[in-house]
Amino acid sequence: MARWLENYAKSTILSSIKLWNNLDTHSLQVCIFCSVGIDAPRRFGVLGEELPSARVISNELHKADGQSPRNDKLTMMVMQWGQFIDHEFVSTPVMKDTMGANIDCCDEGNENRTECFPIRIPDDDPFYNRTCMSMVRSAPVLDHDCEPGFREQMNQVTSYIDASAIYGSTEDQSISLRAFEGGLLKIYEDNETNSEQLPPDTNDKYTIEAPKDRCALAGDKRVNVVPALGWSHTCFMREHNRIAQELVGINADWDDETIFQQTRRINGQQNYREHICVKYDIIFHYCSIFGDGVRNLLFKDKNGISLDLPSLNIQRGRDHGIPGYNHWRKHCNLGQANMSYDGSFILPDHTEEQRLKIQNIYSHVDDIDLFPGAMTESLLPDSSVGPIFACLLGKQLKKLREGDRYWHETQDPIIKFTNDQLTELRKVSFARVLCDNFDVSQVQPDVFHVPGIGNERVDCDQIQGINLEKWVSCDFLPDGRPHFNSYCRKKRNRE
Template sequence: MIQPRTVLVCLVITLSTAAHCKHLHHGRTKGEVRTVVIRAIARAKVALQRQNELNRFYRDIGQDESRNLSPFKPKTCNQHYAVYSFLRPPAEAEADSGFIVSHAAREISQVLGVSIDGLRRSYIIRQYWHGYISSFCTARDVSCDTNAKYRTIDGSCNNLKNPLWGRSNRQHRRLLQPVYDDDINSPRQISISGNVLPSSRSVSNAVHNQDPCCPLEEKDFSQFVQQWGQMLDHDITDTAFARGTDDAAIMCCDLPPERLMERLECFPIPVEPGDERFQNQACLTFVRSTAAPGDDCEIGRRQQLNQATSFIDASFLYGHNDEDARQIRSFMDGKLKITMEGLFPGGQEDLTHCQLSDSNEFCMKSGDFRIHEMPGLTAVQVMFLREHNRIASILQNLNPQWTDEDIYQEARKIVIGQVQHITYSDWLPIILGQEAMMRLGLTIFTTGHSNVYNSNTNPTITNIFGVSAFRFGHTLLRDTVLVEKNGDSFVKNEDVFNRPGIIFSDMGRGAAQVGRGLSLNPSSKADEKVVNSVRNNLFLDENGRSMDLISLNIQRARDHAVPGYNEWRRFCGLPFAIQFNSGPGGLVDHSEENARKLSSVYRHVEDIDIFPGGLSETPLPGGLVGPLFNCIIGLQFQDLKFGDRFYYENEGRTGFTLNQINTLKKITLSKLICLHFNQKQVQEDPFRRPGESNQLKDCNDFEDIDFEQWRM
């Protein structure tokens, strides 16, 4: 006979008959279920402690690479990469909570024989779960000022009904359920046939190899297209990965299988024999993204943490949290800290985050740790640093009664408006094409407000956008950086990754020289190929070791368990493939050559990873991405526009006046280049190369904002 308490547990778990439930749950009583929950959470805590002990052990014996504390000591490729995905203090506690939640959820599911969705539907299990997980995971909460005129630094309280939407240090949003091999935590590794998926490096070699002899160029677009995209990416996404003791870089290769299985955050990339670049290496180190708990610490599948705010809010300049924002501000006249050369100053905790070659250099402190990854990225951030302080000076002169806080907040609001305007008016149409812009409601009118805010629209960055679709810009990268001074010179990417020396050159004029080069240097062709400087020589160090950015992209999507290419085609309402050719029923948006490349490495079309599948699609007319990435990127920018209460075109207390928005819409990237890169002439559209239809113009011919509209 089934005991009454057993029936109760069964009913709330499965909403089925007691007899059927007893079969599924082995007749467990409420007390037994409670014990399972308590034991699973305790064991997850022990597993976390064990990982910390292993990290200390491997750091002490030299297996893991300790943090390089000297910016003048050459960094290894792993130390460079660790800087790129630095886990900042506000997120550390979230990462531990995420580990405990996902590992405990897996054990409860396995012991009770209930799917994770069944556990989430169970009132009793959820009651026990929240009663005991609260010691290890604190539900996020926030109090909002409903009358606030300006957006918060961390993105909270943008949506007053859902104040955590878009906030920094939250989990990415899912559009489709993850497909973990165990449904909860283990990365996607198994083919539809039951075999192991091909190595990410093998896919990179088969699909994305670029012959260094003959890189193709975009005939029209400049390198600024890629650079603006990277700036935006760092504004809205920052997914950190697990770190070792004292921020050591976890090394997952050269471990015996039994030791590798102990390191739960390791997910190394196998390297096939005969690999042209990584000879005599069995694998490439890969460390999993840190796990993130949900806002309410709910039992569930592993999710990933976004340290950035989801909004286009220039947080690459101002910071993603209040502590960073305070370190960047001067608290005088509304300005940000700046050196005599017009650069970011150094920050105490940032001193080791780049590699220096001269005593006059330093690692700069901006709103984002990744400022030095590429010189072009540094130059664009410097441009907006100078623009903020220019605006602050103008506002102070117009309104001497304003406080430092008044000036800072209004200057920040204007800069954010500039970034949003240039993004939606000039940059995004190049990526998506005008047809998609109009269809998705993303077109910007030359004057007036556009009250598009919808409080039901969730702007939180989606997992698939950050981990795959918005990485399309990697195909636009060149192997070199153009430094435009008296005579043009080119510098290899390998020589400047995370090394700011080129920015400090010529008494700080290097930022302007690199920035001008972005508007003159052509982009690589938007296709499936990626240049060697990032596909083979990413973060190349003095020992000749490096990484493959494309392998990392593919492996990261598997780590996050995002579904494969075909599932996303179904999601977007696009024809999905049942065979590898490019004809009907096949990869209809691929060339025959690219379909062949995919078939050479994948056994089944359902196995195709989204990054190689999406990037190798033929771009739509008027855009730079194929139908799938057009869909995913377009949906995200819809959410970022319609789900942002402070979006620059909205009117009201949080917006600009009619005269202010009309003059703000006259700002162009050309004008910013003129103002801050010491240029006398710039082409009308810096996202396109100079030519007959995009001629150079005198800088005085570009309109500036009429700041008289801010006189109070």
């Protein structure tokens, strides 16, 4: 059994690192649209003029003047799940100063540092009274032959949707989260709320406002960025421990390692299957307009300095050399943006109001950045995104599924689930997970949509869950894997 457990542990934690993950290599994005040579960010448009400030674009296209035009039938769970899934397979580190210190690109003399790509704030900005927003460039990485080339960025988490946000992207991270007893994850017993919370992170770099405050430890370090992320991580920590405790009762002969690895497989797949495969069209729901919290006050520090999320998204795209909006229109076989003889923009999937706003910002349609160009498109029917994001999200999620050799529907005889187990995994919904892990008595079956006709709130006992009896094993295969088959269950029933 030990040989299989060792191999399985390495595969579940490190498999994507060695072959597909970007931890030791680089991302697939090549900086083909860098402005100068192979390293500089995208700074200039097709006419040679400097691209408009990302903050100017944000002010014109992404400010919240009223109610969002996006889908009002979706719950906040869509946003939160989208953020959690994003953290599952993307984390791009930025460059650091000597000894790992952070760089402020707005400090005197820093704007022209190679690590810096600050955002220019206009003098007439409606919120900020400064002219610079700091942004440090993403850390570059050498190519497969350890040689310099076109600037590319690294990914410091596994590049799969594999529950690495829960269990970590490295073996050391996974070890730090485990209790090594009964297959459980570590917890913090909160006596004030009489609940199980994430274990505390003892990293002394955090700023704690009150002595009793604590930061949480999870598989992804961004767990502490906003309270809702902490909630998401807490949810799946509790779900892991719930499953592990039930498996202990079903298979008393399993040791800690077997319980942990089998629980990890179940916890990682039972939820991601529903919300990635079936509902990919709404998972990455965004709003085209942003309130002050993210557009003016993002990550406000003790000195009152804050950031603007849309501006950062635009500037980061330029840093990475991401081609402009029109490039992706062609990539997705959509009608390209064009210009009339008098210079007017022709944007096939934008309203006249948005067309004029974009035309007043950019000098040429080929200069339009992907983020604002796609975010301001008219929405597709019954969707929260326009044509470009529908295309790119669909392509990306398809690749995430087809490129993952541990995808739960794999037919690989060594790692596949049995047909009975797959049937059980397909029953699970996020609603059931909420019922099992929080003080919830009623919930709508589809938690991503507001309650209504056909999605009325029901008692939790009416929402089906997973039957872990399908994971009964009466023996082990020669390589140490638990042997799951119907004979085992029948044998257990007779006993």
